[in-house]
Amino acid sequence: MTHPRTHNKGPGEEPQVTVEMAVEHGLKPEEYEKILSLIGRVPTLTELGIFSAMWNEHCSYKSSKIHLKTLPTKGPQVICGPGENAGVVDIGDGLAVVFKMESHNHPSFIEPYQGAATGVGGILRDVFTMGARPIAALNALRFGAPDHPRTRHLVAGVVEGIGGYGNAFGVPTVGGEVNFHPRYNGNILVNAMAVGIAPADRIFYSAASGVGNPIVYLGSKTGRDGIHGASMASQEFDDATEEKRPTVQVGDPFSEKLLLEACLELMATDAVIAIQDMGAAGLTCSAVEMGAKGNLGVRLDLEHVPCRETGMTPYEMMLSESQERMLMVLRPGREQVAEAIFRKYGLDFAVVGHTTDDKRFRICMNGAEYADLPIKELGDEAPEYDRPWTAPAAPAPLGEVAPVRDLGEALLTLIGSPDLCSRRWVWEQYDHLVQGNTLVRPGGDAAVVRIEGTRKALGVTCDVTPRYVEADPRIGGAQAVAETFRNLCAVGAKPLAITDNLNFGNPERPEIMGQFVAAIRGIGEACSALDTPVVSGNVSLYNETQGRAILPTPAIGAVGLIADCDRIATVPFKAEGEAIVLIGATAGHLGQTAYLRDVLGREDGPPPPVDLAAERANGDFVRTLVEDGAVRTAHDLADGGLAVALAEMAMASGIGARIRTLPNKVPAHAALFGEDQARYLLCVPEGEAEGLLARARESGIPAQRIGSTGGDALTVEGHLSISVEALRTAHESWFPRFMDAS
Amino acid sequence: MKAVVVVFPGTNRERDVAAAIVRAGGKAEFVWHDETALPRADLIVLPGGFAHGDYLRCGAMAARSAVIPEVVRRAGAGVPVLGICNGFQVLTETGLLPGALLRNAGLKFICRDVHLRVETARSGFTQAYAQGQVLRVPVAHHDGNYFADADTIARLKDADRVAFRYCGADGTITAAANPNGSLENIAGILNERRNVLGMMPHPENLTDPAQGGTDGLGLFRSLVETVA
Amino acid sequence: MKARVHITLKTGVLDPQGKAIGKALGTLGFEGVGEVRQGKLIEIELDETDPARAEASVRDMCEKLLANTVIEKYDVELVG
Amino acid sequence: MKARVHITLKTGVLDPQGKAIGKALGTLGFEGVGEVRQGKLIEIELDETDPARAEASVRDMCEKLLANTVIEKYDVELVG
Ligand SMILES: Nc1ncnc2c1ncn2[C@@H]1O[C@H](COP(=O)(O)OP(=O)(O)O)[C@@H](O)[C@H]1O
């Protein structure tokens, strides 16, 4: 897109808007018609820019809204559900947890370091805008095939960018996911999640109130960064994208850290009425949202906006995506208090407008008016589509699967494969310890961070298995939620709520829309069954290159509460001679498993069925054991099934295990590598095994003693025996070797 | 013991170190970098983080802060000064400690537990440890590669001023145990008077069983005992 | 033959480092300091003795590795 | 008036970044690459119009902030 650069000579100098320009701005001709009838005239260029920002997919959720409405968002624990900068959930003791996940896919593909860094910056801002201090960050990453020429460069840049921003900002990055698949070759996914803590009665929202109140601009200066980044995020990539590239946004974690401290300091006074961070289409979206939510008008006088570059036009200022900026409505008379705090931190502070009673959005500069639009309609009248969709076809049944000859080889292959190998190379580049509250570090199930000043802690995780979603979006959507639930239960955390980041292809294609609709249905069903409402989220559509969509990837981030931070279970075996107990039923499901793909080279069959009642019962059972202090070692079963879970427990501890009984009536390879859901491994001292099994029987939970810990090898009698050392070597080698090769 | 923890714009481990000091039985108070006077203090801490974003050179801008002349004066008067990670970088930039901290040899930020050998128990920071004792504490840095010219290194060694070295779990000093390329595996050094310590690792992050270990607590206990 | 490569951010791209340096110079009492930008200087010893070929090779290095051409520009200078 | 400051590591000071670049160039197939050193380039806009005074002032900036003379050396060039 070419950016009309007018000089600040007044609105008359802006080029005349045409339907072609509207199309260049990513609007459909019929959407442009709607604008004409809404305002009864041809919009000015600045107005067109504002409409294009407000009405693009990214800001308006026009394709997804009607489906998102079906998700469960309520619960006694929910203080604030979707619709604000982040979701807010009560955790007792007068505290609330504030969290959200958001994508920065396209920018990260173009410039991996800065794209990922600013993605982290954006989500941190969402959390502290609500008045919360960020205490944990996570990231869900999806890259193309390892042998694709760009993959290594993208992995290196994205990981460095996430670390570069989070480390300097001072938030521990404690968890996430990394997957590789050719379907992400031209369109990687970078989903960042942040979690913060705030006083439950001091949450800040974006709705302005009061007429004539000052609107202030805070943070860094405005440049021509990412003009129309938000529109870009709603367009497919093609070869021409390279030329259309807008100025890349560069993150400044140092300014963000100062912005955090300044905002929290100011929020401790009574000066703030409303606050909104400037994210995509910065000034436009934040100002419109503050006004529209508060049923007020907004007038901005752009000559007061702190600019980094000379000659910026109103059009550019309204669409700039410069980072580390905030907008606030202040209580009148509190400007000096606020300014003193921001100056102390060396940040820009300027009164750039005020609230009005006429529900108009007015943009002026040096007295000339560049835009005058109805503020409610900018948001409320945004197009909303019920796009046609076709129900996804049921996956073909999985045919015969002949077992491999060497199950030990298969296990080594799996734990050394790109998707299941150790992610140490990634998380050692993230400061996962800053703040001193990381109780369970990355590498286990959920990470656990302590809440300062209490006995409590939070479990945090993010998960989705895109190959399941591709095969059956409804089951895959439910499975993603179930897996977060399981990861939380495994550490002993009571799942509270989730955030979702729905990454899909082009919604204008009915089969993609069908995936989207079905996945949301699955997510909703799981959230209802597991009592984990959706409190925030983000939708990223148009993730396609040359007409080929990514794997449907609804990443789920979840947060759970641990009442007593001394009662936590972790993955490593704790001692030799402990009993190993398998919780949950094993049917030996092999469709869409990692074993099928990475050992047998097949990606077929249905994904494992998700029995939400069993998830709930088994998870509650395991969590209760951890809460009671009966179990300190637990691990959920996911990719790679029982064998991989056992190997992970052995590798994490350096202690081996001997497995004597496998679930019966199931072929050995299916028992070892099947990915049946709702399962966990627990360890207890020998003398407590009978009691545990009895407790399971009473609760109607399937449980089976399968073996004992000990020795320096993982042995499954009759099938495999591998030294823990060999397991570790296989598990730890792939990532560093891949990244070091060029 | 009352510690003053200096906070620069971009510092991010001030609360971690304050918590560790409290666990060891001391008290901590924060002071913003633009103060020119400091309250009475038994210990001055320059904590970890990314002061001024680590822009230009780590610690460079912080070392030119208004508060620094007073820190230097107090150090000269014998007050213990502890610089951890970014704080160590600041101390080398102020000249209170010799040498410099370069980009890690592997070029990447590294966050993981390392083993440290206590090279000297002869200081107010390390007296609670035994010489040769092996500690497990985390590092979290991008620029921890200690460099100094050969004379300086020789002087440090001759005067028993190397406080900690990176080592294996059994205490042996090997290249494999060196996370960042530091000369002679140096992880922490003392000034001549032995009242200024700079170290890259973060003892403050392993001072509580819930954090997975308490090996770092000895450093803060040493300081509390020295003052008492 | 030795090449000197200057890598700088393209105009309009935010330079947080330069910004911070400028501010610090102000705090230290330097007056009349306008914009400060920080870039990289890379010096490369080359066996190549033909200037044209040396320059072409270094430009190729810039495109392939030294510069991130999404946000940076570079210039090559041959010395000695 | 604009100043260009080059800051480079003194000889004898290890340069991990330069070393890594040299290695990467080799892997990319560039031949005949000798030592590579990475330094900084800082460009400063100055109000000062007198070259001598400008240079003195920038040298002072280098001593006081821009360079760490324990490990780095610098040179100042006035342009435009
Ligand atoms: N991008 C990442 N950043 C930080 N930690 C990560 C990342 N990717 C994976 N991890 C961590 O590695 C471990 C294994 O990840 P995964 O296999 O997805 O776990 P699970 O199957 O239990 O959900 C987890 O602790 C996870 O948090």
Ligand SMILES: [Mg+2]
């Ligand atoms: Mg798990």
